[in-house]
Amino acid sequence: MSRFSGVQGAPPIEVFALTRRYTEDKHPNKVNLGVGAYRTDEGKPWVLPVVRRAEKLIAEDQSLNHEYLPVLGLDSASAGATRMVLGPDSLALKEGRGVGIQCLSGTGSLRVGAEFLAQILKYSVFYYSSPTWGNHKLIFMNAGFKEAKTYRYWDAQNRKLDLAGMLEDLRNAPENSVIILHAIAHNPTGVDPTEAEWKEIADVIEEKKLFPFLDCAYQGFASGDLDKDAFAVRYFEKRGFEFLCAQSFAKNFGLYNERIGNLTLVTKDAETISNIKSQITLLIRGMYSNPPSHGARVVSMVLNDPEMFEEWKGCIREMSGRIITMRKALRDRLEKLGTPGQWNHITDQIGMFSFTGLSEKQSMHLIDEYHIYLLKSGRINICGLTTSNVDYVAECIDATVR
Numbered sequence: 001m002s003r004f005s006g007v008q009g010a011p012p013i014e015v016f017a018l019t020r021r022y023t024e025d026k027h028p029n030k031v032n033l034g035v036g037a038y039r040t041d042e043g044k045p046w047v048l049p050v051v052r053r054a055e056k057l058i059a060e061d062q063s064l065n066h067e068y069l070p071v072l073g074l075d076s077a078s079a080g081a082t083r084m085v086l087g088p089d090s091l092a093l094k095e096g097r098g099v100g101i102q103c104l105s106g107t108g109s110l111r112v113g114a115e116f117l118a119q120i121l122k123y124s125v126f127y128y129s130s131p132t133w134g135n136h137k138l139i140f141m142n143a144g145f146k147e148a149k150t151y152r153y154w155d156a157q158n159r160k161l162d163l164a165g166m167l168e169d170l171r172n173a174p175e176n177s178v179i180i181l182h183a184i185a186h187n188p189t190g191v192d193p194t195e196a197e198w199k200e201i202a203d204v205i206e207e208k209k210l211f212p213f214l215d216c217a218y219q220g221f222a223s224g225d226l227d228k229d230a231f232a233v234r235y236f237e238k239r240g241f242e243f244l245c246a247q248s249f250a251k252n253f254g255l256y257n258e259r260i261g262n263l264t265l266v267t268k269d270a271e272t273i274s275n276i277k278s279q280i281t282l283l284i285r286g287m288y289s290n291p292p293s294h295g296a297r298v299v300s301m302v303l304n305d306p307e308m309f310e311e312w313k314g315c316i317r318e319m320s321g322r323i324i325t326m327r328k329a330l331r332d333r334l335e336k337l338g339t340p341g342q343w344n345h346i347t348d349q350i351g352m353f354s355f356t357g358l359s360e361k362q363s364m365h366l367i368d369e370y371h372i373y374l375l376k377s378g379r380i381n382i383c384g385l386t387t388s389n390v391d392y393v394a395e396c397i398d399a400t401v402r
């Protein structure tokens with residue numbers, strides 16, 4: 001009898017289980033629209049050329065070694081990341097009220113931020129959008145939050161943002177609730193608030209004394225422009241909010257497995273920064289002690305070298321451009337086929353994902369009948385589409401919907 005025999009199997013993680021099924025599938029026309037990673041028009045992962053160049057320079061740099069990084073990471077990477085999201089004109093940065101901490105990609109940045117809020121500020125309730133990325137709840141509960149609540153976000157009938165529902169739920173949230181907001185390219189819906197809607201959201205957060213935690217996993221992926229995609233974060237900063245912002249460099253740098261991210265904290269009072277940093281140092285020390293260096297060196301080099309930075313922006317435009325082209329292609333095909341329903345949301349939505357409006361039954365049908373893999377919520381990763389499979393995908397959606 002093992003002491004572990006009472007351990008029950010945990011439920012599978014949908015997106016990873018889906019990828020496994022896709023990999024095992026031998027069908028020649030199989031399509032993976034599940035996984036949240038960029039793919040080229042050949043359906044391949046892409047190492048950004050600027051990343052390759054940085055990696056070569058790093059490999060050849062004899063002055064670098066494998067000593068530990070500081071607990072809060074590589075300063076030049078975190079400072080560059082914070083500047084990238086808050087913008088060069090950020091008042092918080094000029095006044096020394098903003099700080100960046102290198103963390104383990106977006107997930108790790110959320111976790112460190114959530115631990116700080118739960119353990120140091122003793123915040124206990126958090127709200128996430130309904131629906132949201134499948135990991136928010138787990139991260140915050142594991143960090144020590146006591147209560148997970150949702151705010152309405154998606155109006156399924158009209159396939160748009162349910163702003164009234166969202167505002168009402170936020171108005172009813174207890175003071176000091178942490179509100180997780182997708183800073184750009186909402187996952188899974190691909191629907192973001194407009195600038196005017198962000199103002200209304202910020203008004204309620206301010207009035208009800210809630211705490212905004214912006215999750216910025218796709219800066220550059222929505223519009224192809226880093227500044228445009230940072231609108232919400234910069235807006236909260238300009239209005240004088242105190243907030244946290246988790247950044248991921250998985251998508252916009254294609255550095256998925258390097259686990260490079262950044263947690264930005266903005267406070268009203270620069271004098272609080274050193275105490276905050278000392279507390280976060282202790283939290284990280286007890287969690288993983290210090291972060292890995294490879295991704296941080298790449299990001300630092302690219303963000304701090306004007307010429308490489310320009311090249312990187314070109315890569316981002318290429319990735320976001322391909323996504324926009326594929327959105328158009330899918331919508332065109334569906335409309336040409338006369339597929340029942342409206343398909344304008346495919347091009348209205350932004351970022352990597354589209355909430356197609358396909359039901360769970362229809363999504364399962366696409367998987368089982370046509371070897372097209374998508375989440376049961378009907379979410380597809382537009383990057384899984386290519387010029388050679390988009391006709392097949394459209395025809396299969398058409399056949400499924402009819």
Ligand code: PMP
Nearest residue numbers: 036105106107133187217248250
């Ligand atoms: N937040 C959202 C909304 C995401 O979609 C993702 C990536 N799927 C992340 C955070 C973080 O991902 P990672 O930890 O790989 O950076």
